[in-house]
Amino acid sequence: MADELRNSIIIVGCGPGIKSYISPKALYNIKKADILVGSRRLLKLFPDTSAKRIILEKNYKLLLKNIANWSFTRQVVVLVSGDPCFFSYTKMLVKKFGRESCIIIPGLSSIQLAFAAIGESWEDAVFASVHGRSSGYAELVKKIKENDKVAVLTDKVNTPAKIATKLIEAGIRKRQMFICENLSLPNETIHETDVQSAVNLNANGSSVVIIKNPSD
Ligand SMILES: C[S@@+](CC[C@H](N)C(=O)[O-])C[C@H]1O[C@@H](n2cnc3c(N)ncnc32)[C@H](O)[C@@H]1O
Structure with missing residues (x-):
């Protein structure tokens, strides 16, 4: 069974790496983040947010546990390269937290x-x-x-x-x-x-x- 979350997690597709290919809807959702999770490369695209930045490394088990805890009081936004539903850790997040707890914002795929x-x-x-x-x-x-x-x-x-x-x-x-x-x-x-x-x-x-x- 999927783990329960207080706030949905927002998973945002950031396109191929250049900011002009990120949709206004993605940018709007990134602005809402209290906690922004992503690779170093993707986090660098958003230097102006006041969100706490979490660099995504291979320690997925701990990260999933932390996301569940953070979601009780804060809005977690996970950055994904390209489109979230194409070869990314979205699958792992949806499996862990359930489709109803994940809001997925599509991105332009490589x-x-x-x-x-x-x-x-x-x-x-x-x-x-x-x-x-x-x-x-x-x-x-x-x-x-x-x-x-x-x-x-x-x-x-x-x-x-x-x-x-x-x-x-x-x-x-x-x-x-x-x-x-x-x-x-x-x-x-x-x-x-x-x-x-x-x-x-x-x-x-x-x-x-x-x-x-x-x-x-
Ligand atoms: C983990 S997969 C993520 C794919 C992503 N979800 C998508 O829709 O493009 C990462 C791979 O996507 C491809 N990729 C991502 N960005 C790229 C870019 N700007 N140029 C070429 N290939 C890229 C590369 O093959 C890279 O190793």
Whole structure:
């Protein structure tokens, strides 16, 4: 059973990292925070709030306990990158506190920016993530074999080059790869390449990789 809260928690999608992509509704809710929880990077986007800032680290168990306690007297707002309902700890918060205790403010996902950057529609895409999941390659390879357009979230270890290496090992060579790095940020780069060339690509920033069957 979900733990009971006094005040709902507000989970705010902060988009890809630049403030102009954060919605007015998200900003309005962030202003209401007594306690603002988020990564260092996201907290830095809001230097002007008077809220107490809690840096989100890996100690989720303690954080969940603290959120429950804080919620009795204060408004807790949790910042999430991109959209809260796409590969984020929203799932953990909703599981712990229940849907009725969580108010979720959508944000612009890195996926949306990536497809916009390469001028492709995404209603026919499927999604995967190797962010923090070095064990996710078997599932990723299966998705790529079965689908013509796959968008993948990466991280500093599970890089676009590593994905390309895994594809070659699985015998998949005939795909375009679009590597969309640091979207919306001043160092944004978009590379269009093939699987073989991507093996040597040095891209270990925050990136979304779109893998497309050229016959599609
Ligand atoms: C934990 S996931 C969160 C995804 C997020 N909820 C969303 O909707 O974009 C973090 C991953 O999203 C992707 N990402 C987030 N911001 C990005 C950006 N500005 N440029 C490229 N990729 C980004 C990267 O793959 C990063 O490792």
